[in-house]
Amino acid sequence: MRILVIHTGGTIGMAQTDQGFAPKDGVIEEALDQIRSNHTDLGTIRLMPLTPAIDSGEATTAEWNRIAMAVFTELGNYDAFVITHGTDSLSYSAAAMVMALRGIDVPVILTGSMIPLTVENSDGMRNLTDALIACRSAQPGVWVQFAGRLLHGSRVYKAHSSDLDAFTDSPSEMPPLFASPFPTIAQTSPHKVLTFTIAPGAMFGLLKTAVQQGEALVLRCYGSGTAPNDPELRDALSLAAKRNVPVVAVSQCPAGGMNIGTYQAGQILRDGGVIDGRGMTAEMAHVKLHYALETDDPHAFMATEFCGEM
Known part of the structure; x- marks a missing residue:
């Protein structure tokens, strides 16, 4: 089986320095040499710049485009792809790969580690080996392999900041694959996508300013879709509608999702034309908005389920 490993940086490829852990050249390659005997047809790519490799906390839409293009250009040469990635923004990149790599007929598996490969008792070798296995x-689509589990790329999120079992997902009957009659790639620009969390006493006046300056908004709501009947929130949502700024509501709860019509306290969201994100994670909502803004009808794109994300 032909597998291409694309190294993008992150903890898995780091080593200790005087300033803390930092990317080190050759770490991933040395690990692959140790397990290559079971995967003889194994290629590797390190995305430029080589030194330092990107820290996932610094990842932008440009990195999404680079990683997706690295996979897309090699589709005919490999049967599967493994992407090593930092954990801080791994769930965002997984969502982006689902949105970007459409109609692919191979598995694309992201992985990483909480402890560098260069440190004793690292989880990196296990995760890398499990991803290759x-x-x-794995079915065609985008997945995350971590701590012994294969997770849905459209539904995955980081649930713990330090445990080795740091990631989880929510079930979906749809595979993490954006359907297309033939393989194609979608790319995105660095749009002004903002996230606002509803909280007691939240400064909704700032939300109106955000709507004036932004292109799209993720609104993290209480429970299954409630929000205070605040006049400044109402003004902000009204302005978003006038400016054709898509606003997507997702739940602050890690499981259960949204249903804006459940409570009367969600009326302000319905009146404001807010898109019901249903079961979307905040990470997927943020990513999907970037790709929605590349379409002629972002609102319709956001309201449509493509890959089990909702």
Whole structure:
């Protein structure tokens, strides 16, 4: 089986320095040399710049485009892809790969580690080995392999900041694959996508300023879709509607999702034309808005389920 490993940086490829952990050249390659005997047809790519490799906390839409293009240009040469990635923004990149790599007929598996490969008792070797093994049985689409589990790329999120079992997902009957009659790639620009969390006493006047300056908004709501009947929130949502700024509501709860019509306290969202994100994670909502803004009808794009994200 032909597998291409694309190294993008992150903790898995770091080593200790005087300033703390930092990317080190050759770490991933040395690990792959140790397990290459079971995966003889194994290619590697390190995305430029080589030194330092990107820290996932610094990832932008440009990195999404680079990683997706690295996969897309090699589709005919490999049967599966493994992407090593930092954990801080891994769930965002997984969502972006689902949105970007459409109609692919191979598995694309992201992985990383909480402890560098260069440190004793690292989880990196296990995760990397498991990702390579998963390539043999995973369905086409984008997945995350972490701590012994293969997770849905459209539904995955980081649930713990330090545990080795840091990621989880929510179930979906749809595979993490954006359907297309033939493989194609979608790319995105660095749009002004903002996130606002509703909280007691939240400064909704700032939300109106954000709507004036932004292109799209993720609104993190209480429970299954409630929000205070605040005049400044109402003004902000009204302005968003006038400016054709898509506003997507997602739940602050890690499970259960949204249903804006459940409570009367969600009326302000319905009146404001807010898009019901249903079961979307905040990470997917943020990413999907970037790709929605590349379409002729961002509102319709956001309201449509493509890959189990909702």
